[in-house]
């Protein structure tokens with residue numbers, strides 16, 4: 001009988017849990033290690049060169065320690081910045097998380113979408129190249145939020161941000177208002193943001209589709225693990241924080257709901 005595959009999921013914080021939960025749904029029999037680089041959080045507005053070096057170092061140490069069969073970079077900021085360097089540095093297969101611009105433009109009826117991510121992700125050449133390649137006749141509004149990833153961490157830690165604070169971060173996605181500037185699809189281009197989805201829906205200026213790439217990432221992982229026959233559901237997933245801090249009680253409770 002072949003051993004369960006070990007999958008390493010990496011993010012700057014708890015945002016990657018939104019990817020983790022979909023991947024687990026697709027392959028509940030794998031062994032999961034989640035590494036949160038909370039000592040480096042937030043990634044979204046840091047100088048590029050130092051951040052690349054940090055990501056390559058932290059992920060490299062996790063690979064050496066846990067010997068995964070597959071690594072999921074469950075972070076748009078890290079993927080759009082350092083995926084190429086990670087692939088060059090380590091032989092293990094990587095699955096990245098990058099803005100879902102192609103499916104968003106394909107499904108948009110108004111042909112106007114917004115990409116909501118960290119300031120770093122929306123300003124990156126990687127994202128601009130996706131727009132050039134896949135946006136076609138669609139208008140793409142890029143919205144870089146300096147605060148939403150932190151608000152998502154606060155949400156999970158039980159100290160939610162106010163409606164007004166969240167609303168002001170998502171407002172630019174909606175532009176002036178329908179019908180001339182009608183955004184009908186918003187790409188969640190930061191893995192933290194699905195943690196705020198209920199808040200977004202309650203505060204949206206009008207109904208839109210919020211596009212979460214996690215199911216597509218889970219399909220990709222399942223595809224890469226297809227040679228491994230499904231086994232019984234095995235051990236509990238494990239989570240590691242680079243700060244070495246133990247999660248506070250409310251966060252520990254939230255993590256328990258993810259199986260940790």
Ligand code: DGL
Nearest residue numbers: 015043044076077190191
């Ligand atoms: N979860 C990360 C992403 O998908 C970024 C959050 C941050 O560290 O700023 O971009």
